[in-house]
Amino acid sequence: MKWYLKIIPLLFLLVAWEVVSVLLNNPFILPEPVSVAAVLFKPTADILGSGSILDNSLLSIWRVALGFGLAVACAVPAGIIIGRYRPVEELVNPIIQLFRPIPPLAWVPLALAWFKIGLPSMVFIIFIGSFFPILINSIDGVRRVNRTWIETAAIYGAKGWKLLAYVILPAAAPVIWTGLRVGFGVAWMCVVAAEMLPGTNSGIGYLIMYSYNWGQVQVIIAGMIVIGIIGIGVDILFREVEKRKFQWQEMNR
Amino acid sequence: MTVVLRNVSKTFTARQNEQLLALDNISATVAKGEFLCILGPSGCGKTTLLRMIGGLDHPTSGEIVVGGTPVTGPDPRLAMIFQEYSLYPWRTVRANVGFGLQMRGMPDEEREEIVNRFIGLVGLEGFGDSYPYELSGGMRQRVAVARALATDPAVLLMDEPFGALDARTRNRMQKELLFIWEKTKKTVMFVTHSVDEAVFLADRIMVLSARPGRIAGIYDVDIPRPRDRTSVEFATIRRNVLEFIDRLEHSQ
Known part of the structure; x- marks a missing residue:
């Protein structure tokens, strides 16, 4: 489908929004699109003394980068070990199955008890949120490596780290990458939620919560749009890399 | 032997x-x-x-x-060639043929020469930089044969x-x-x-x-x-x- 056809529903939504906001005539419930756009077009302007949209977004991205990076550093190696060695998998699987369904936000009280309010507890929540999707995909990716590829490597004497670096990792990379993409999505949701916790005083999540206290609904909506755009942007980045680096996976079928 | x-x-x-x-x-x-x-x-x-x-x-x-x-x-x-698809799809033909030698730690320049020779022997000149998914079934098996021969078993x-x-x-x-x-x-x-x-x-x-x-x-x-x-x-x-x-x- 042509791209200009795809934006028609978006335009329709915008028109509907305009109509409803004019009919309601109450900026504390639904401000007009123009006033939201005004906020969006000044991303560096200070908002109610809490910093600009840009600064707060960058801060949120930084927090995600910390938590997500930590999760990648732990979950990928753990996933490779678990996926590679069946007994390890059987031993840790009950733990994984028990912890996986706990929503990241259910960890908040514990995070506060352990790390108090601040960066460490936010990083912890983000870490927990992205850890499991990355772990599950890493395990799965490693386990699904074609047996013939591993046996071929054995024939040519590849063992230990060589087998890992030249066969298992590249073969599992597409699935691990999907895990990273899903994990980042969860991490991004977590940071926004974590920043809404009482006691926080920065970040894009904080900004929209704070704007609510001051009845600045246009800032809330602008902030939500920014959150959405950053989320999509990173997802597109992940997909682009996937398309370029792991083309072989699609074509191989 | x-x-x-x-x-x-x-x-x-x-x-x-x-x-x-x-x-x-x-x-x-x-x-x-x-x-x-x-x-x-x-x-x-x-x-x-x-x-x-x-x-x-x-x-x-x-x-x-x-x-x-x-x-x-x-x-x-001993080198073994499998029936099923055994090439590494993320590697080019050249990198697949050189796999065994690389695992044995042969330096790149030395490998290059041998790899080219065996790509030539199986009649795949000009396909060195192709990926397996770009090749037909017969060509893929030729790559597998070249990969096995390159290690001189x-x-x-x-x-x-x-x-x-x-x-x-x-x-x-x-x-x-x-x-x-x-x-x-x-x-x-x-x-x-x-x-x-x-x-x-x-x-x-x-x-x-x-x-x-x-x-x-x-x-x-x-x-x-x-x-x-x-x-x-x-x-x-x-x-x-x-x-x-x-x-x-x-x-x-």
């Missing part, structure tokens, strides 16, 4: 600890530079036999000796390498394989279930019976190469082997 199989048997443990005899007391000697075809119906353990020679599996009893030393695991003197183990190819490509690949074999003088052990393929390729055909696999007979194919599939001698040997297999099936 000669390959000696001495009373090789393999038992698998199936469910409920049931013992399943897959190969029963296989003894044979494959001479240096010989082209041996192992012919048998599916499930006769011919792949298992080849895997044990390649060191991917271990005999339950008996011994496999290559060039005087027993095989205990994967061995640089003494023995080439081939497990129905052309089984997934269409008839025409298959015939062409057989001719090319013979050409390469005559040039490199490797010992080849080639597993197939096609009588036609075996008669076309082999110096000797080892016929295995079904479950458990036993050596049912050994045929010498003394037709000079290149062999003509439509010739009388070819037809005679093929008929003999086919009749033998028929009798074998009826007697079981």
